[in-house]
Amino acid sequence: MRKYIFEELDSTNNFLRDKKDLREYDLVVARTQTSGKGRRGNQWRSDEGAALFSFALKKDKNLDLKEYRKLPLVAGLSVLKGLSDLEDLEFQFKWTNDVYVGGKKISGILVEMIGDFFIIGIGINVNNKEFGELSERATSLSLETGKEYDIQGIVMGVVNEFKLQYVRLLKGEWSELKSEMNCLNYLKGRRVSVQLPDRIIDGIAGDIVEDGMLELNTGVETMKLDIGEVHIKF
């Protein structure tokens, strides 16, 4: 595995996207980012003290492309497991790509497909403590415990955890992975408002089901929300 470490980048995802001789599990870590990317074109606040990293995964020809839609979920579970190895906090998985603790976001994941590769970009709030206008909704490991952490150690812990979870996906253990996610499903039982491409629907979130979709009970019917299609508001 090749590892690249920078003081500053525009975005670790962009670094791998533009890399000419990209290889599987190339890993890049930046201390800060000037244009950190979030999902749906959002900016990702990239202060010093956060773990900001991306790694590359090559599409496996034995795995159907639609299975790769589950990658953000597998990455989210890996972050959660990696952080749980460090601290005994109540980390929860927020479908599709986030990790929460105490009702606040501690990590976000952006997966992009570039040719035969998937770039998995992960931001984890580790030693950073200022969130400005996001302070009601975001937290960090340091804010939760009062301790300081070794960022490179956390990055390696999460990447190694991802490798283990990805092998499980390749081996067809999706059902077990899904059960683990559902035990930690932050959205389950919560009233949410879902932005679909053409309309907004309200309902109570349920389990993560086959294909990584999320059940939503609207009171009239139980729908299945597709990964990548929705934006959930509380």
Ligand code: BTN
């Ligand atoms: C989200 O919650 O919207 C996803 C945030 C993903 C942020 C990470 S930080 C490292 C990597 N590089 C980026 O530009 N984005 C991801």
